[in-house]
Amino acid sequence: MGKFKCRKIPHYLLGQYLGSFMAAFAIFCAYYEGIDAYDEGIRTAYNGTTATGGIFSTYPAQHISVPGTLVDQILATFLLMFAVMAITDPKGIATPKHMEPTVLALVITGICVAFGLNCGAVLNPARDLGPRLFQALAGYGFDAFKYVYMRERERIVLP
Template identity: 35%
Template sequence: MVIFQGAGGWMVIVWGWAFAVAMAVYVAGGVSGAHINPAVTLAFALKGNFPWRKVIPYWIAQVAGCFAGAAIVYYDYFRAINAWNLANHVVSRADPGGLTTFSIFATFPAAYYGSHLGLMLLDQIIATFFLVLFVFAIIDNMNVGPGSNLAPLMIGFAVAAIGLSFGVGTGYAINPARDFGPRLFCWLQGWGPNAFPGPHGYWWVPIVGPLIGAAIAVYFYDWCISRTLCVRARLLKERQPRVEQKGLGFKLEKLQQALDEVKTQIDGADK
């Protein structure tokens, strides 16, 4: 909306992010498991599916990747950003008017939150809780998961659902690296207080909130979903009727086993 001087809308943002996440998972899934989100990495570590010694290196790589992504976007569109600033009489990116172009890269809370950082934090906790919950449900083979390598696309749709439902409050970062990396880049490029500390000191909320939401989602899915699926699978297995093997082929197989046992005993006696 900023670059095209008002063209576009919220749907463009939501679906742009959704397909970006889906394609990123397709690209990196076979290499690193597509851990493009520190909250997801933490969730897998808490669940026991990822080694703790790799968590911090992954977080560093994720932030670096998002920083690089912000740099690519900036250097591709910096003329459009400058044109918008000129058209809207924004003298400095560090001014309050610079918050609009800053929103291309990182997030900030809606004005109706005022200075209530607790409510902003709650928004991020809830949104990331659902993200991690959806991811676990999609990749769980015991659940009703998608087939034909559709999991990355479904994860993208999950991001879209969160954006449509919870996006307008704080910009649905739901990913500490996705916000902190570009925020750091913007600070270096002159957005100043719009980046750090951000409106009402908001900069830490998209880091802490998603990590808390991810941790809650791990234990919720384990207690409420995984255990139910395991119990159901065990009960179904116990209820399956045992099939008796009959027929000439089965009898011949049993006879051969008996002959083999006799032969083994005779060989042992000869020795």
């Protein structure tokens, strides 16, 4: 196994962010008429009954605070990286080479199921930032970057 050369990092980052930006653009083009019919041309990314930003990016749930989102994402990403290193380490667990992709897919699925409620299990900054940049240009404006925290919980009264 060779090391990743530092001079390749800008190209790698550009590819990640540009790829996610272009994927959001492709989704917007494919579903433009549906999005337009649903929100009637009023683009709201995150909060409201006709918000369509969740099609492109993951947004935190209204019940979680900023420190809560930070802990959630750090823990989920740590677990992912720990699992990747453990599964692909030739001196570690004896995972057969042909099974590594399947085991990693199961790990990612488990992490997304376990951590999806709070923030949508982003696990990759490019997966979230690229689409948000596209949203800002596609009519959502700064709303794509807003964070709304529900300060007061509504009381649910059961009959």
